[in-house]
Amino acid sequence: MPDLPADTRDEAERLTRLARQAVDEGAVATYRDQRAALLDEHDYEARIREEDTGDVLVCYPSEWVEDGVIRPDRVEDTDRGVEIRLSGPGDPxxxxxxxxxxxxxxxxxxxxxxxxxxxxxxxxxxxxxxxxxxxxxxxxxxxxxxxxxxxxxxxxxxxxxxxxxxxxxxxxxxxxxxxx
Missing domain, CATH: 1.10.150 (DNA polymerase; domain 1)
Known part of the structure; x- marks a missing residue:
């Protein structure tokens, strides 16, 4: 079970979608800052991974990161990471x-x-x-x-x-x- 509570995952997804839909750069920054603060409460970070089939919000423990890069040697349990599809086809x-x-x-x-x-x-x-x-x-x-x-x-x-x-x-x- 991931360390990130379901309600936190849902809110991180909501804030990410709002940031992606916002046209004002100030609003985009505000939504991203809110998401970062929310995830920080659980010692998590986020990034958007672009794939051929669409974008994915990836949330992962901060302890996996050094100098802005995920260090594979720090990843003991990949189940702690959370992936949320943001675009592309859903599940038919x-x-x-x-x-x-x-x-x-x-x-x-x-x-x-x-x-x-x-x-x-x-x-x-x-x-x-x-x-x-x-x-x-x-x-x-x-x-x-x-x-x-x-x-x-x-x-x-x-x-x-x-x-x-x-x-x-x-x-x-x-x-x-x-x-x-």
């Missing part, structure tokens, strides 16, 4: 759970913001579930851009109102997903 075996989460987002958008926003949220849910097997809450900026620029105009058959509200609808869906 979890499609039902992903669909359930995304359906809840669509309903929350419908309840709070109306049918036009909900229709776009439903399209985003379908895109994320079918193309990435991921909930909306885990969408990366690149995946959201792909939805807006490629999937939406080609596959949704949007109304004029949906086209006009696209940016707002996507933002509302992401915000609702983060709250649920």
């Amino acid at each position: 075996d979890e499609w039902n759970e992903v669909e359930e989460q995304n359906r809840a987002v669509v309903e929350a958008v419908r309840d709070e913001h109306g049918d036009a926003h909900a229709a776009t949220a439903r399209a985003l849910a379908d895109f994320m579930g079918n193309h990435y097997a991921k909930p909306i809450a885990e969408a990366t900026p690149a995946e959201l851009a792909e939805f807006r620029e490629e999937y939406f105009p080609r596959n949704v058959w949007p109304t004029e109102k949906q086209r006009a509200l696209l940016e707002d609808s996507v933002q509302l869906a992401v915000e609702e997903a983060e709250r649920l």
Whole structure:
């Protein structure tokens, strides 16, 4: 069992995603600093590992590091490290759970913001579930851009109102997903 509590892992992931989605450099730095302080409470550090299949947040004990480099001779139990996929495809075996989460987002958008926003949220849910097997809450900026620029105009058959509200609808869906 890793030394890093589950709630700390979840919060580190949330802060990392917020930093990746932020457009203001000050906000990016704030989220990263909050993540570092949170992990430091457990003597852990983090970095993003880029892979061909997507980015991974890697959290590891500080004792493994010397001068900013992980020293393999200090790693006794690799199970203490934590890896959290940030981008790329999710687990297709979890499609039902992903669909359930995304359906809840669509309903929350419908309840709070109306049918036009909900229709776009439903399209985003379908895109994320079918193309990435991921909930909306885990969408990366690149995946959201792909939805807006490629999937939406080609596959949704949007109304004029949906086209006009696209940016707002996507933002509302992401915000609702983060709250649920």
